[in-house]
Amino acid sequence: MDTKTNQKFLLSVIFLCLYMKTHVCLAADTITANQYLSGDQTIVSAGGVFELGFFKPVLKISDGNLLLFSKSKGSVWSTSATSSTTTSASGSVEAVLLDNGNLVLRADGSSASTKSEPLWQSFDHPADTWLPGSRIGFNKITKQQSQILTSWKNSEDPAPGLFSFELDPKQINSFIIQWNRSQQYWTSGPWDENSDKFRWDPEMTLNDVFNYSYVTNENESYFTYSLYDPKRISRCVMYTSGQIQQLTWLETTSPRQWNLFWSKPKVYAFCGPFSTYNEQSLPLCSCLMGFEPESHRDWSLQDYSGGCSRKTTLQCGNATGTEDRFLEMPSMSLPASVEDKHSSIAYAKQCTSICLSNCFCIAYAYSSTAGCSIWTGDLFGLKQLAPDDGDGRTLYIRLAASEFKNPKSHKRSLVIATVSATAGLLTIIFCYFLWKKTWGKGRKYGAGGGKNDAGLPLYRLRRILAATNNFSEANKLGEGGFGPVYKGILPELQEVAIKRLSKKSGQGHEEFMNELKLIAKLQHTNLVRLLGCCIEKEEMILIYEYMPNRSLDKFLFDPLEKTELDWGKRFRIIEGIAQGLLYIHKYSRLKIIHRDLKASNVLLDGSMNPKISDFGMARIFGMNQTEANTNRVVGTYGYMSPEYALYGHFSEKLDVFSFGVLLLEIVSGKKNASFYRFENSRTLAGWAWELWKEGRGMEVIDESAREACEPHEALKCMHVGFLCVQEDPADRPTMSSVFLMLQGNEAASLPLSKEPAFSMHRNHPRAAVGIPAVTSFSNNEITVSIPEGR
Known part of the structure; x- marks a missing residue:
């Protein structure tokens, strides 16, 4: 092993961990000449921030250097420190783990405040x-x-x-x-x-x-x-x-x-060269046509970095008389770095000719605005986008002609395939009706178990009936816009929540499949986990992890139950909801806009940790998409932002608005919908804003949590809530900024907020807001759909 590799080896196997664990620790934070580190032994920095240990090797000081020994006692690495202060007497130096995570080799007895440079430090050799x-x-x-x-x-x-x-x-x-x-x-x-x-x-x-x-x-x-x-x-x-x-x-x-x-x-190139990443499929990475996994890599093991290599060498420069051809790949993100650009090219055929004439050209893309882009060398960062993604471009990959089928043979094969497919389809239809008439009763899709397209377990209806005691009222947990929710116990004694689509529900098959598709692909500690589904005998059922503390609204708006929510729990709930939204907006495999965030859609586990639920109304965005419009406005009055409720225009700022309303509800313990009961009343945000302006912000805080709360923290949350419910979406922060604000210590550093949307009296002369009089609203339990956007 050479020196450079040895350095990487050492610094890769060192564990720099947060907080002390149950290990045998040497004295304080130091290794001296008379000590060594091995097995379960560790040293801990003076402030208890970092802990250092190894997988298996032994670390000791010898001849003024740190040496790493293998199990067989052979030396595999050394700091090789050279300094006039280093002598052959190993007792003149020591290794110290500092509170910033830096492992320092220094003269024995010196301190971190000593101006002299350390003999060696891990900060100079990061892994x-x-x-x-x-x-x-x-x-x-x-x-x-x-x-x-x-x-x-x-x-x-x-x-x-x-x-x-x-x-x-x-x-x-x-x-x-x-x-x-x-x-x-x-x-x-x-x-x-x-x-x-x-x-x-x-x-x-x-x-x-x-x-x-x-x-x-x-x-x-x-x-x-x-x-x-x-x-x-x-x-x-x-x-x-x-x-x-x-x-x-x-x-x-x-x-x-x-x-x-x-x-x-x-969008990153972790799939490796000549492979494409598709977040809608498993495995996530696949080789381009004409390429195969490098070294027969097994992508089912999630090892994507090696990429793919060509099956057939390109013919460019060979006297074969056969010209290379191009594979058309629509809706792609383009490779990361363009090698050559010809902005003056006016036709796509010219771009094709330029690439064919250059033996190093392996791909090109053309557009009337950007011209002709040429790539040479390995292709990285390819991602398959949705067909309607505005950022998608058509990429042409160069392949040997032999990778394409003969056109005549292909046409003949296509005719044969079409005839065969038609005959097969007729046979399937005939068999289906025969099956339905004789054996199909009670055996529809989902009845036999297995998994669906989302990879979720399918449950038989009879198992669901047994788990819920035939959907008995005693097992009923509540009811929302989707339908009733029941507590169930599966044969393996697992408690679950079973959501049953009501035949009277305004939601239907579309929302059911939407939730099935989305939640199955989302994994986060602050999102409810979907365990399976059942589609049988006209029943559409979703099975979730059971939340023993029900939904947030059951605690928040009940005079007796709200005493369980002290300020510490409320703040953790606010943080958890923010983390869940930040995940679906920015860090999940799919960029999701929830569109129906409210107290009844936040569930609480046994430790009162929040989990966002009900993704039936959610919409998938492209990773670079920022906004969209809809003619079908869905959600809950009071949580809808002005641009969405009035015009059907939505973005992640819709969820930010809903979060702001929910945050103010958590702080105040008051339901936003309750402010609509009287003709001249305002929204919760408007009521809180008036008190805030008068310097009476503490009066907004729920009485049951006010006395024991952290005033600066509660007021900071109110300030963040006001920022989230501003009328103009551009004025609202992103969830990234919201999370940072909640984590920050100084409320004074937050930006100033404008007056909240919908905050004025309905008969107030502020007509510029353009808010029509609405006489009926859904309560916090029900999700409503407005057939047409206004």
């Missing part, structure tokens, strides 16, 4: 993790990267993997992500010193949590970052997927967990 205070840098003297992040080989093997996060050697004030240290597929763009942002990815720095700094001099250039709040804990990780993620530690949630703050790039 896959970038901690605050460490650097990602480039050495101008050697013209080489001095600090980079390198992914693990896979989730189980910490050896160096295929992906790296480093500075761009051509433009060293930019970050790049590379595959195999050779193929760049993402860049942050250059650092703008005037705005302290990355030009092409400002989201990385648009926050009040991380403070990025770029330093450059004649010897080196590097980026580092710190935290505005020193008590916050964060790390940046280069994952085996090819994605860089910034994570923050949530100490106040239950359970405590890492929260994804941002990830880059949004």
